Amino acid sequence: MMAIISPQRSTAVTRLGTQELIHQPCPACGNVPLRGFYAVRGVPAHSVLRLESREEALAYPKGDVHLAFCWQCGFITNVAFDPSLNAYSERYEETQAFSPTFNSFNQRLAEYLISRYELHGKTILEIGCGKGDFLALLCEMGQNRGIGFDPAFIPERAPEIKHGQVTYVADFYSEQYREIEADFYVCKMTLEHIHPVGEFIQMVRGAVGERHDAVVFFQIPEATRILQKLAFWDIYYEHCSYFTPGSLGRLFRRCGFQVLDLWVDFDDQYLMIEALPWVGGAQMPPLPQENDLETLIPLTAYFSQSVPQVLLKWRNRLREYHQNHQRVVLWGGGSKAVAFLTTLGVGDEIAYVVDVNPYKRNTFIAGSGHWITTPEHLLVEPPDVVIVMNPVYVTEIEAMLASQGLKPKLVPLNA
Template sequence: MNIAVPLAARADNLIAACPSCGSGDLTGIYAQDDVPVSSCLLFDDADAALQVDRGDIRLSHCAGCGFIFNAAIRQGASEYSERYEETQGFSPTFSSFHTALATDLIERHDLRGREVLEIGCGKGEFLLLLSQLGENRCTGIDPSAHPHRIEGIEGAQRVRLIPEFFSPELAQQQFDAIVCKMTLEHIVPTLDFLRVVREGIVEGSRPLVFFQIPNALRILADAAYEDIYYEHCSYFTAGSLVRLFEKAGFAPLRVLHQYDDQYLTIEATVGDAPPLDMADDRAEVAALAASLAGRVAAKQADWAARIADAAAAGRKIAIWGSGSKAVSFLAALPDPSQIGAVIDINPNRQGHAMPGTGHAIVGPDDLAAIRPDLVIVMNAVYRDEIARDLAGLGIGAEIAAL
């Protein structure tokens, strides 16, 4: 997002103040060097994928508001363009969740025949659902949008995709709902960004404001290092998310944990609303943050040993999922070459190469020739779906999930 706000830096070039509350009471909790700065870019071949730009991760925890962020982030380092391929829409599991989410918002907030804006709309799939199910008129803004992908699909006539970065002037009209899904975690100056969104709301209107982000409390509790990668520079728990929205001038209405506790969703508006009755999670977050590095190291060592043992036994190993989790998982392995195949059901990713390691991305139909013995699922929520796909292909591999 092109919210170019200078952030105070220390002598070591780390961000010195919390981007969500301004506090300088920061503690470093996790570090990883030399990781790909772009995990979802499509590279045509291994040589290009190996040349991906790299950066460092230095997670800092703010004692003031509980926010966690990469203090070593270089704004603008990650590429968000037509080469960025992040969609999960080819998964029946995700599509079912997406449809239920859109239906719930439409029913509870009477979003029918309304004006909807989505900031960071990706390929426009959620807006298409809001159009199809509620006949809403939808505008989506995202530099990685491909307007041609939805051409001719039912409801597309009411959806306008703008392949640009968000800027305030693009929101200068009255919207009944403002949606921002899986985008805030990519933004460094979180408070400044939310204030820009708030200032763009037409005075006198009370739109639904709906944001969805990864749930950092689950990441901390599970030491889910596969969910710590360069593009995700901002990590929120329910408490730090509510505090940020309040500071930016919004009235939070509710916060939910969804998708097997992987996602946080917040609904808010402007104007007066009863304060949310929720426990202060800062002490819990601080305790989990303090032990994160050690628990991640132990988990990484366990996976490295498991993969090394399988490779030494002559077993063929594949991972299922080629997105950011897979890039992070491979980057943490001492010997990524022990992974023989990377599988993805998204046809737009097949035939390309993994950033950082150069692994070829193949489709499920290629497994008949590969015949893996061990398939490691990058997201456990898809384990049953993948097990069915493997069974349908006649592949009797062991399945393990992160």
């Protein structure tokens, strides 16, 4: 299913060695052309919608992933992305708040932001707040006022807080809300879902206006790690935009921000940026970690050339498990599982998928149709092998398995 981008697309393409020139502008900086380096056809347009039947999951609308990067700014985009396939709604089940490991990370991040920016009695605006967990945490811990925007917000699942106050809007953040002022703007794991990233960050900059002390904080997946680790399971249709520290810093500077810091966390999976509006005077010089453009060209070539061997390795491994009559399950029913299963074309080799989120119980993986259940089901059909979709959760998973008296072989995706 993996292939270099074909020239027989509606997008104008010119052959160039093992990669191809794509004559459309970069959504981050407007540069033309882009260079394609990876494609997967017919992948589910959404990864974490609650799909109630296997038939619905198998028939869910699909699109193509055609990744291309920009020589000018280093941004990586899916040039085949079609936003009309988006369906963000109350069926969207993105929360990771049922994991102690993730909650510990969120707690630590909230403590850091509150301490560094003295977020006490302030107004905090979150773009893409999901079910509201992180915004509630910031407001509870700092006794702040919060307003969160997300079309997938569900009022009945709003977190309770004893201190501070939060208002949620079940809608996309857009120009119509730019008059709402805040002291701190936060956006976690949302920018990667937005294709016209330049326009979006410019809109945020316009909303901040001349409030020179209004801090902006974004968190997104870090693309350098994806390329280095050949993590094809971290590439899926919902994520149409991919950033390295350099491309993220360049975007924010181009849109009128001063970049305060760029850093990674959560086992180097998440990229963070802290910025202030630039209201005149000298721009702060680029941070050392922004100097990554020269490494990106060979890294995308490495990814393109090496991923087929990774796919073959996984197909052979799953085939061997199946031939040996070993029951194999995936742990983690989110986007990584969707990308893993659909890119490999996996069927009966995987018995079922486990997820700690109870709202995913008895739903099905988009594209492959695999059943998602809770960890308690492991006692009913004990696995021989558990493939862990995200290695950061291995310790947590080992503890849960031990509490059930189960000792399957754990295989993290990076193994």
